[in-house]
Amino acid sequence: MRHSGSAPSVEPAGIADLAVALRGQVPRHCILTRTEDTRPYECDGLSLYRTLPPMVVLPENEEQVVAVLKACAALNVPVVTRGAGTGLSGGAMPHAGGVLLGLAKLNRIKSIDPASATAVVEPGVRNLAISEAAAPFGLYYAPDPSSQIACSIGGNIAENSGGVHCLKYGLTVHNILSARVVTIDGEIIELGSKAPDSPGLDLLSVFIGSEGMLGVVTEATVKLVPKPATACVVMASFDSASAAGEAVASVIAAGIIPGGLEMMDQRAVRMVEPFVHAGYDLEAQAILLCESDGTLAEVEHEVAQMRDVFHRAGATRLQVSTSEQERLMFWAGRKNAFPAAGRISPDYYCMDGTIPRRHLGRVLEAITRMEVEYGLRCANVFHAGDGNLHPLILFDSNRPGEVERAERFGAAILELCVEVGGTITGEHGVGIEKINQMCVQFSREEMDVFSRLKRAFDRPGLLNPEKLIPTLARCAEYGKMRVHNAEIRFPDLPRF
C-alpha cells in the first residue's frame, strides 16, 4: 500500500451533479457513495496502488450503462470500468475524480448454441461459468487465466487474457467473435460478427486488450471448443535452464503444438514441491511440463513424439502421467507456484513479460546474473511455449531498500524482454503498473497513434484516463525512450 491515492476529502466537481443526473435512470441501490461501501473497490489485484472512488455505480442492464456513460460525457466525469477486479496491472484502479463502473450484475449467460459452438454472454459472467454451462454439450471456453474461477469475461476482453492453454487455443482475441459495446457518447456499436471474417476495419481486435479505454462491453459472443477426449502430461528434467529453453524450441520446431508447455526453474521447483508434493525432480535445474490433448490415438502418437524430442534435447529424466489424477497433480505444482512463493518469502513481485521462444535460455541466464546485481532471489515459472515469463522476485518489504531493489530488478527484466524483441506484458496488461515501460517499448510516433486511436472511440478522453498510454512528460521523467536500434546499445544480443 505504498502508492496510495488520497481519499477525496470533498466530493469532486461533477460527482454531485452526476448523482442528480442519474436519478430515475439508475436505481438508488445501484449507486454507492459512502466510504464503507466504496472501499472494496479502491484497488484491483494490484493492491500496491489504491484510490478511493467518489462514486461506484453497479448497473443492472445495458440501458443503465448507457445512462451512466451519457451522463458522464455530459458532465465531463471520468469512468473506470471494472469486471471482477482480479486484474494484476491496476487497469481497474479507480480515478479519484470519477465513477467506478462495476459490471458484476450483468452476469447472464444469454444463450449457448452447440451447433455453432458459440455462447452469448454478458460481461460480468465468470470465465469458468461459461465452461460449466457449456459442459453438457461437450464444449468449453478455452482461455484459462489462473484466476478463471473469479475473473469475468468482460475483464478478459479488456486485458486480452491468456492462460496455460493459449499456445494451442489462442488468447482471448482468438476466442471472441463479436462484442456489443457502449461508447462514452452512449451509442451502441457491434464489433466483429458471428461469421469468421468481418468487412471494414477490425475494430474488435483493437478493442480486445484496450484495457477499458475505448468503450464498455455489454454483451459478447464467444467461441466454444470441443472438450478433448483425453490428455496426458510429459514432465522432462534438464541440467540447465538453457537446455530446457532449447527443448521448448525443439518441440515447436518438430511441428508439435502442445495443449500447454510450461517451464519452472530449480528455485521454483524447490519452492513448490514441499508444499504440493507433485512429484517434481528436485535435482533438475529446470523442468518442463508438456501436455498433449485430443483423441486417444492422437495423444499416444504425440506423447511418443514429445518423449523423443526431449530425449534428443538432453532430458535427464522423463515422466509421463499415467492417470488423470497424476496429470492434475503435475499441474497442481505449477498452478500453486504463487501461493508457494508466499510461504518462503514475506513478499514477492510477479512479473509478466514475453520474449521470442528462442531467447528463453539466454534471458534465464541474464536473470540469474541480475539476482547477484540486485541482491534478491528470483523463482521462474514460464508459459514457455508462448515465451511468456512470470519471474517471481522474492523480497521482504520490512528490509530497507528491498522494495526499491525489487522494482528496479523487475524493470530491468522487462527492458531485457524488449531488447530481445519481446514485450513488457504477456497477459496481465499495462494498466498503471507498466505505464513507464511503455516508454521503452514504443516510439513517440507509435504512442501518438495509440492516443489518436483512443480519441477515435472516446473523443472526450474520459474512459480509464491516465492508464496504458504514457504522456510525453511521463516518459521524459522516467528518462527512457525506446531504443530503435538494439544492436547498437546491446551489441552482444542477437537481433531476432
Place this chain on the structure above:
Amino acid sequence: MRHSGSAPSVEPAGIADLAVALRGQVPRHCILTRTEDTRPYECDGLSLYRTLPPMVVLPENEEQVVAVLKACAALNVPVVTRGAGTGLSGGAMPHAGGVLLGLAKLNRIKSIDPASATAVVEPGVRNLAISEAAAPFGLYYAPDPSSQIACSIGGNIAENSGGVHCLKYGLTVHNILSARVVTIDGEIIELGSKAPDSPGLDLLSVFIGSEGMLGVVTEATVKLVPKPATACVVMASFDSASAAGEAVASVIAAGIIPGGLEMMDQRAVRMVEPFVHAGYDLEAQAILLCESDGTLAEVEHEVAQMRDVFHRAGATRLQVSTSEQERLMFWAGRKNAFPAAGRISPDYYCMDGTIPRRHLGRVLEAITRMEVEYGLRCANVFHAGDGNLHPLILFDSNRPGEVERAERFGAAILELCVEVGGTITGEHGVGIEKINQMCVQFSREEMDVFSRLKRAFDRPGLLNPEKLIPTLARCAEYGKMRVHNAEIRFPDLPRF
C-alpha cells in the same frame, strides 16, 4: 469496362509539383507518367472499374516510399498502394488525381528463421515464394488464396486474404507477427511484435485488412508452419444442398477441424467435371471435399471420423483419395471452378459473402429461389467450413438487362448474408465493389468510428480515399441503411 473513370485530359494539380519534389529522391526510371506506361495499372482484378493514374511510382526501397508519402502529404496528393494487382474488389484501382504506388520492386525475402518458424519479407514478395523459400526447412506459409502464385504478401495484408486452408490455419491476420509501416507523414512505426502478445492497442490487427487506408507496409514478419507429413481428401455426395450444409455443421460439431472443407452444388459440379475429369459425382445435388492433414496416424484416425460423420449425415456416396495424385485431382476440380464457368457462360460474377455455418442449407435454398426471380443461373462453390460463399452468377453481357440483373442478384445475396448474421465479404475485401453494401452491414455510428480510426493513422485522408468507408451521402443515395432488428423485417429468418 462499364464503369470507367475518364483519363485526365490535363494533369491534375499537384502531380507536376510532385514530379519536381521527387527529383533526386526517387530515380527517374521508377516514375511513370506516359499513358502507355501507366495503362497496365488502370485496374486490379476487378476489371469492371478502371481509372488511368496520372503518375505511377515504383520505389526500390523504404527510403523512397518515405519520400513519396512525405511529398504527397505536403502537396495533398492522394495515394493508392498496389501489390500484385490481383485483388477482386477494386482496392488498388487508381485515383484519377493521385499517385499509384506500386510495391512490386520491394520483393526481397530478408530472412527465414526455422527455429522460430518465421520469415521476414518485403511487401512485394509473392505469397507462394515464401513457401518455396521455406520448403527446405519443412515449413510453409499457410494462407493460400487461389491467386497465391501471383499475389503479394503486402496485398494479402491489405485484404486479410484467406484460402482453402484458413479454417484450420487462420486468415492472414492470424499468420502475421509484425509489420513495419510508413504513415502518410513519412513516419515509420512497428506494429505487433515477434512475441505472441503485444502490449498497448492492437494496431497490427486493425491494420491487417484495412485495404491500404492506414499506411504502407515495407516489411512483415510472417509465421511459418510445419508441412504436414501426409494429407487425404474425403469426398461426400448428398441428395440436397441443405443435407450437405448440415453435414458441414456436423463435422465441426464432432470436434474435427479439417485442413479444408469445401462444398460445390450440382451446377458447379456439372460445370467443372467435363473440363477437369476430377471424378466428381454428377448425380449428387451437392458434394463436400474434406481434407485431413497431419501425421499418418492422425490422418487415418480423422478420415475414419469424417467418414462416420458423413455417413450419419446421409451421404449418398463416399470416396477417399488413395494417393497424392488422386488428392490433387479432387482439388483440381474445385480450384478450376472459375475457368470452368468461363467455358459455359460468356460472363460470370463471382460473389464473396460469409454466413454462420448453420445457415448454409437455408441460404443455398434462397439462392435457388433467386435464380427464378432474377432469371439467371448461379453455380455455388463455398469455403463451407468457414461459411464463406462464392456464388458464381452466370450471365451474358450482350443480352439486354442481364448485367443489371446480375448486379441486383449479387446485391440480394450479400444482403441475405447480413440478414442471417454474416458479412458482405469473406476474403476479397470491400474496395469499391462493395462500398454500397457497407451501408447495409454497418450503422452510421459504426462507420463514424471507422472514419475516425482512419484519421488516427492518416490525418489528411490521402491514403486510398473513397474506398471501403461509404459517405453518408452515398448510403442515402443507395437507399439502404442497416436494419438493426432483422427479426422485424425478415420474420421467417431465425436470429443467430
